[in-house]
Amino acid sequence: MKKHTIVKSGPSPAAADRPAKATRKGRETDRAFRDAARAVFAREGYFNAKISDIAAEAGKSVASFYNYYETKADLLIALAEEFDEEATALAVLPFRRGLSPEAALRESVAAFWTTYSRRRGELIGVFQASMLEEEFRDRWLTIRAGAIERIAGEVRRAQRAGYCPGIDPVLTASALSAMLEHFAYIWQAQGGERTEAEFDDERAVDTLATIWVKSIYWRDEAAAPG
Known part of the structure; x- marks a missing residue:
């Protein structure tokens, strides 16, 4: 019988590695990228969505995106x-x-x-x-x-x-x-x-x-x- 082990709950590796946004402007920019991604994923699908699409939807530059997400x-x-x-x-x-x-x-x-x-x-x-x-x-x-x-x-x-x-x-x-x-x-x-x-x-x-x-x-x- 194959046995699987459930990983215990807690912060994911992504959450642990992602730096907190220290300033209000940083948090607002991060929120803009997240809201934009939600809209683009719903409209285009995840695989069709490009980072440039998300940045444009957020009204931000692609370079700014990489300050927040890899x-x-x-x-x-x-x-x-x-x-x-x-x-x-x-x-x-x-x-x-x-x-x-x-x-x-x-x-x-x-x-x-x-x-x-x-x-x-x-x-x-x-x-x-x-x-x-x-x-x-x-x-x-x-x-x-x-x-x-x-x-x-x-x-x-x-x-x-x-x-x-x-x-x-x-x-x-x-x-x-x-x-x-x-x-x-x-x-x-x-x-x-x-x-x-x-x-x-x-x-x-x-x-x-x-x-x-x-x-x-x-x-x-x-x-x-x-």
Whole structure:
């Protein structure tokens, strides 16, 4: 049996190596490049986007770009880190407010869906780059590992309460995370499946949350005492 080790969460190598922008002007320029990249990736796709396109969109020079990022992939990683930080902060809030697990999961899924919609440009780039660029894929999977650990923790808590006996927490977390990410990519970035379906944001969130809840919060009735 092949065994994989999940990389523990923490700052990615890119985040650790990227110097903080010390001045307000520096931070504003950095933000301009990030916002421009998001727009260009959404419009052109990651592989078609050029650094010169991003610089032009930001109203900055190409030379200025290299004061902030070594490559287009480095900028994409910065955007992926931002997405992960925002999505994580929003996802954990419902669990801290004393909601039922089912209600908290639905709010968490809704937060992911909304964040994905707002940051669709960089996430299109993440999807494309992770398929073909090995170094980027490794860095993205390191970022993603934190989310897998958090979901696995929710599975373990459910198991301690008597739910979902016997399932592997990490593999379940990976499967649920992959479902969420790819469903969002298909319906938000690619215009949806080429089949007839009544679709809106509310239906999307309800569907994802229902599958998520039923994947974790079930009991083995056969094993229950009679």
